[in-house]
Every structure is written in C-alpha cells, then in structure tokens.
Amino acid sequence: MILENSQENWAQFLEFIAERSSASEYQNWFAPIRCIKLTSEEVILEVPNVFVQEYLLQNYKKELCLFLPLKGPDEPSIRFVISEQKKLEPATKLPSPPETPDNDAAKLNTFYTFENFIEGPNNQFVKSAALGVAERPGKSYNPLFIHGGVGLGKTHLLHAVGHHIRAHHKKNRIHCITTEEFINDLVDNLRSKTIDKMKRFYRSLDVLLIDDIQFLQNRLNFEDEICNTFESLLNQSKQIIITSDKPPSQLKLSERMVARMEWGLVANIGIPDLETRVAILQHKASLKGFQIPSSVAFVIAEHIFQNVRQLEGALNRLAAYCRLMNMPVTEEIAHKLLSEMLLVPKSKKLSVDDIIKSVCSVFEIRSTDLKSSSRSKDIAFPRQVAMYLAKELIQDSLIKISSSFGGKTHSTLLHAWKKIHEQLSQDETLQRQVQMIRKNLETR
Ligand code: ADP
Numbered sequence: 453m454i455l456e457n458s459q460e461n462w463a464q465f466l467e468f469i470a471e472r473s474s475a476s477e478y479q480n481w482f483a484p485i486r487c488i489k490l491t492s493e494e495v496i497l498e499v500p501n502v503f504v505q506e507y508l509l510q511n512y513k514k515e516l517c518l519f520l521p522l523k524g525p526d527e528p529s530i531r532f533v534i535s536e537q538k539k540l541e542p543a544t545k546l547p548s549p550p551e552t553p554d555n556d557a558a559k560l561n562t563f564y565t566f567e568n569f570i571e572g573p574n575n576q577f578v579k580s581a582a583l584g585v586a587e588r589p590g591k592s593y594n595p596l597f598i599h600g601g602v603g604l605g606k607t608h609l610l611h612a613v614g615h616h617i618r619a620h621h622k623k624n625r626i627h628c629i630t631t632e633e634f635i636n637d638l639v640d641n642l643r644s645k646t647i648d649k650m651k652r653f654y655r656s657l658d659v660l661l662i663d664d665i666q667f668l669q670n671r672l673n674f675e676d677e678i679c680n681t682f683e684s685l686l687n688q689s690k691q692i693i694i695t696s697d698k699p700p701s702q703l704k705l706s707e708r709m710v711a712r713m714e715w716g717l718v719a720n721i722g723i724p725d726l727e728t729r730v731a732i733l734q735h736k737a738s739l740k741g742f743q744i745p746s747s748v749a750f751v752i753a754e755h756i757f758q759n760v761r762q763l764e765g766a767l768n769r770l771a772a773y774c775r776l777m778n779m780p781v782t783e784e785i786a787h788k789l790l791s792e793m794l795l796v797p798k799s800k801k802l803s804v805d806d807i808i809k810s811v812c813s814v815f816e817i818r819s820t821d822l823k824s825s826s827r828s829k830d831i832a833f834p835r836q837v838a839m840y841l842a843k844e845l846i847q848d849s850l851i852k853i854s855s856s857f858g859g860k861t862h863s864t865l866l867h868a869w870k871k872i873h874e875q876l877s878q879d880e881t882l883q884r885q886v887q888m889i890r891k892n893l894e895t896r
Pocket residue numbers: 564568569570571575600601602603604605606607608609724732760761764
C-alpha cells in the first residue's frame with residue numbers, strides 16, 4: 453500500500469536533517485537523493501552513487517528509522533537505486549544543450565536565493581527590480597540589466613531570479629548561462645553543424661539568464677547571434693536578465709546590442725554599507741553553522757569594504773582558524789587574520805615613475821609619450837590619470853611632482869587632478885582602470 457502523502461515522510465526526514473546538519477553537508481549528501489516511492493513496507497531512494505547510500509546508512513540510520521518504514525528493529529526498509537543518468541553517460545560525451553530545455557538543467561547555485569540576499573540601501577533597488585521580474589517574468593522590465601563591480605552579488609541575484617521562477621512558475625523553461633559558456637556552445641554547435649538545433653533551443657526558452665555579458669566585448673563574431681537570440685525572445689515577451697561589470701553604454705559592443713540591453717531596466721548594484729556588510733557576514737556565518745559575535749563582524753566589515761566575496765573569504769579563514777585551533781572567535785584573532793590578508797609590503801617608496809609605468813601599461817602607451825608634450829587624447833588622458841594618482845599617492849610638493857611629468861606646471865597638475873576626480877564619480881570604466889593601476893602599484 454502506498455502511504456497517504458507518501459512523500460511527506462521523506463520531506464519531514466529531510467527537514468529534520470536540514471535543521472541539524474551544516475548547509476554544505478546537506479547539499480553534498482542529502483539534496484541529490486530522490487525519493488521515488490514510499491509504501492508502508494519500504495522506501496525506494498534514488499542516489500547518485502553508492503557513497504551516498506553508505507553515508508546515509510552509516511550516519512543516519514537512527515533518524516531514518518524515525519521517519520521511514522522498518523524491516524526489523526533499528527533497520528529501515530530502504531531499497532536504493534543508483535540513478536540511471538550517471539550510469540549511462542559515457543565520460544567522453546560532448547555536452548550539447550537538450551532540445552527541450554529542462555528546468556533542472558538550469559545550473560543554479562543553491563545558496564543564491566532571495567532569502568540569502570541581504571538588502572541594504574545600495575542594493576535595495578536592484579533587488580526589488582529582480583524580485584519584480586521573478587514574480588512576473590516577461591511582464592515587467594525586459595530585459596533587466598544588472599551591473600556593478602566584482603563580488604557585489606550580480607550572479608547571486610541572477611540565480612535568485614532563476615530559483616524564484618522555478619518555484620513559482622513551474623512551466624517556465626529557464627536557462628542560466630555565462631557569456632563564456634554561450635560562446636563555447638556556439639563554437640561547438642558551429643563545428644558540429646548543429647547551429648539550428650541550438651537556435652531552436654534558445655528560442656524556445658521562457659527565461660534566459662545570462663551572466664557577465666562584458667565577455668562578449670571583442671568577440672564580434674558572436675555578437676550577432678546573441679543579439680538575434682535576444683530580439684527573438686524579447687519579441688515574444690520572454691524574460692531576459694543580463695549581468696555585466698559595466699552599464700550597457702560603456703560596453704564596447706554594437707549600437708544595436710547596446711540599444712537592446714537598454715530597452716528594459718538598467719540597475720546598478722552598489723557597494724554595501726557597513727551595516728549591510730555586518731548583516732551579510734552574520735548571515736553567511738549562520739549558513740555555515742558558525743557563530744560570530746557582532747563586534748567581530750564589525751571588525752571584518754570595517755576593513756573589507758569593496759567586495760562581498762572577499763568578506764566571505766575573511767569569514768572562512770576565521771572559521772577555519774578558530775575551529776582548527778579550537779579557539780573562541782575574538783576581535784583579536786580577527787585583527788590578526790585581517791592584517792595577514794590585507795598586508796601590503798611597503799618596502800619601496802612609491803615614485804612618480806612607478807605611477808607612470810603602471811598607467812602606461814594599463815592604457816597601453818609608452819612612458820616617453822606620456823612625458824612628451826603630445827596633446828592627442830590617447831596620450832593626454834592617461835597623463836591626466838597619472839597626474840591625479842601622483843597627487844593622491846605621493847607626499848611631495850606639487851611643483852616637484854609636476855616637474856616629473858616632463859616639466860609640466862603645478863596648475864596643469866591641479867587641473868588634471870580636478871578633472872579626473874570629477875570624472876571618476878560617473879565613469880565606471882575609469883574607476884576600474886584606476887583600481888587596476890592602484891593594484892599594480894600595491895604589488896609592484
Ligand atoms: P558578482 O557576480 O557580482 O561578482 P557574486 O554574485 O558572485 O558577485 O557574489 C559574490 C559572493 O558574495 C557570493 O557568495 C554572494 O552570495 C555574496 N553576496 C554578494 N552580495 C550579497 C548580499 N547582498 N547578501 C548576501 N550575499 C551576498
């Protein structure tokens with residue numbers, strides 16, 4: 453006899469385990485198990501391999517007995533089957549997208565959900581835009597274009613939309629892909645002459661989630677195909693969400709492509725403020741089953757401010773260190789680990805020439821040109837950037853600094869500083885270039 457609400461007992465077992473195991477343990481061992489059938493006599497579980505079966509029996513027999521039918525005292529009545537898919541797939545098979553999109557094939561990171569996305573003043577807008585799209589795919593902003601710096605949660609939000617649609621609009625066919633993967637797919641399909649199949653696949657989607665579109669820059673051969681795909685989906689009111697490290701207007705892509713991307717809503721994801729960073733740290737810690745006093749979270753969040761991924765890195769180090777050494781989590785240990793992480797060797801004093809060299813390598817020009825009197829924009833602009841950085845980073849008189857630029861005056865230097873300073877507040881490309889130069893200088 454099949455139990456009433458047969459899947460319920462299994463679901464209750466999973467819930468019980470989820471509360472008592474770490475998130476990663478749960479993801480690795482429990483999430484891949486499927487309960488195929490549950491009767492009063494036995495339960496049939498599909499597992500990806502025999503290790504999962506052994507793990508379950510060795511570690512959770514008692515708990516299994518609480519929820520599932522028994523075949524003897526302390527002996528759960530379970531029949532295991534190893535999932536077919538894994539057995540049949542030869543290792544050498546080339547990956548090719550299925551013609552009918554399968555929602556389970558949308559590779560979404562389990563942790564990247566809206567519930568796990570901490571909101572603050574700098575990401576509130578983009579989060580509610582993403583949620584709006586997830587609630588009514590194809591009917592609100594289309595496409596939704598999310599841009600912002602590295603490690604600020606773009607991929608997280610993209611996947612959160614995927615999870616939400618998967619849960620609430622079960623019939624929608626979702627595909628989540630990075631731009632790199634899309635290009636690779638395209639190359640494979642061109643090579644194997646299956647491009648029509650690929651086109652059919654993409655054009656039959658309800659939701660396309662595409663990450664890191666900046667990688668399409670300088671890959672002009674592929675732009676048309678992506679653009680056609682976008683147009684076809686947008687014309688059918690199918691939802692597209694795109695992420696990028698820059699806004700559309702600053703991407704080196706065709707006007708047609710930029711126009712398509714600007715068609716819907718362009719939203720920026722900003723750097724989280726201190727309070728939000730603390731909340732993120734505490735949330736991430738709780739997901740790992742790790743307790744972190746708020747004073748310690750503040751210490752970390754005060755020192756790491758530009759990148760949430762880095763924030764997580766610090767937390768992981770702290771957790772590993774304290775667990776390994778069996779020590780309580782204190783501010784002192786946090787300071788020690790942070791100083792190791794953020795240590796910048798200050799062996800050599802920074803010179804104007806160091807700055808010029810670094811600016812030249814980022815802008816791909818020669819130092820002699822930068823120091824010349826050329827007014828061509830390609831030279832004059834990097835020169836101004838170098839002047840800006842020199843004034844920012846070098847403690848010396850303006851006259852002395854400006855003379856290192858082939859005898860420019862200090863008012864030229866001040867003018868350059870002011871111009872770049874103002875431009876930096878609006879120009880994300882420049883922000884990144886300056887960031888890159890600063891990084892080069894730190895590791896010189
Ligand atoms: P990006 O794609 O912008 O480079 P990711 O989405 O990969 O960044 O985010 C990097 C890490 O930071 C992920 O682990 C993500 O979960 C986390 N993260 C970023 N922003 C938030 C947030 N607001 N709340 C919770 N976690 C966040």
